[in-house]
Amino acid sequence: MLGRLNHVAIAVPDLAAASAIYRNTLGAKLTDPQILPEHGVTVVFIDVGNTKIELLEPLGADSPIAAFLAKNPSGGIHHVCYEVPDILAARDRLKEQGARILGDGEPKIGAHGKPVLFLHPKDFNGTLIELEQE
Amino acid sequence: MLGRLNHVAIAVPDLAAASAIYRNTLGAKLTDPQILPEHGVTVVFIDVGNTKIELLEPLGADSPIAAFLAKNPSGGIHHVCYEVPDILAARDRLKEQGARILGDGEPKIGAHGKPVLFLHPKDFNGTLIELEQE
Numbered sequence A, B: 001m002l003g004r005l006n007h008v009a010i011a012v013p014d015l016a017a018a019s020a021i022y023r024n025t026l027g028a029k030l031t032d033p034q035i036l037p038e039h040g041v042t043v044v045f046i047d048v049g050n051t052k053i054e055l056l057e058p059l060g061a062d063s064p065i066a067a068f069l070a071k072n073p074s075g076g077i078h079h080v081c082y083e084v085p086d087i088l089a090a091r092d093r094l095k096e097q098g099a100r101i102l103g104d105g106e107p108k109i110g111a112h113g114k115p116v117l118f119l120h121p122k123d124f125n126g127t128l129i130e131l132e133q134e
Helices: A015-025 A066-071 A087-096 B015-025 B066-071 B087-096
Strands: A005-011 A034-036 A041-047 A052-058 A076-084 A115-119 A129-133 B005-011 B034-036 B041-047 B052-058 B076-084 B115-119 B129-133
Touching (some): A005 B005, A015 A041, A015 A052, A087 A115, B005 B129, B015 B041, B015 B052, B076 B087, B087 B115, B087 B129
Parallel strands (some): A005 A052, A076 A129, B076 B129
Antiparallel strands (some): A005 A076, A034 A041, A041 A052, A115 A129, B005 B076, B034 B041, B041 B052, B115 B129
16 A cells, blocks of 8 residues: 655754755755645755655644644654555555544645645554655 | 665664554555664664665664654654765765764664764754765
8 A cells, every 4th residue: 555755744943944954064956945825834845866855844823833843843854755546545444444544534635736644643653644645 | 965765764662563553554565674783773674665664673772762762652753864975975075064973973884784874963953864875
C-alpha cells in the first residue's frame, strides 16, 4: 500500500529565516513561498531530486502546526507524506486494521491539489503520517 | 550541495511492534533487523521506492537515540539524511557558514558503509540532519 515518499514537512517559526538557511548554508533550491489559507500555512518547497522537503510556517490563528511549534519553538520535523494508489481503499484498509484517521475521515484536497488524509500519530510510533492520492 | 534524501529515520521503542505496524497496517516491505553495535541501534529498512525509511531501536546503554526516546516514549521522527557529493567539502562549507558539526567533526562510517556526519539541530530549525557521502 505504502508508496513513494512524497515529502517530509518541517515546521519552522520563521519561513524567511529557515529559507535562508536552506538556500545559503545548505545550498538548496527553493520555490517562492506559497500562502495556503485553507491549510493555515505558508509553504516553501525544496526539491532534493528524489522527493521534496516542505518548510511550513503557521498562518492565521487556527494553524494546524501552531501546537507543534508551541511545543517545539525552534521548529522540527512535523510529518511525512506517502503516496498511495487509491486513498479511499487505503483509508478503509487502515480503519479495518484499527488505525485512526484524523478529522472526519474524508480526504481533503492537499497542497498539491490531490486528496490527502492524516493518520493518528499515536497509532504509528509518534509519527504523523499524511497519505496523498498518487 | 544538498543532494537526494537518502532516508528518514524514525526512533521506536519496540522494533518488532513497529515493524508489524508497517508490514501489516501500512503494507510496507521491510528488511530483517540489522544489529549495529557501533551505532548503538538495531535497524529495519523500508524501501518506499524513491527513498528509505529507517526504523531505529536503541541498542545498549549508550544508544544515541536513548535521550530522544526518553523525551518521546512512543517514538517519533528522529532525523533526515541527505546525500552530498563530497562530505569533506560539505563539512568545510558548513563550518565556514557557522554551522556546527556534531562530535569531533570527522566523518564516521554510517549504516550503509559510507562516511556520514551529523549537523547540530539548533542550527537547522530543530531538525537533526545527517549528511552521507554519495
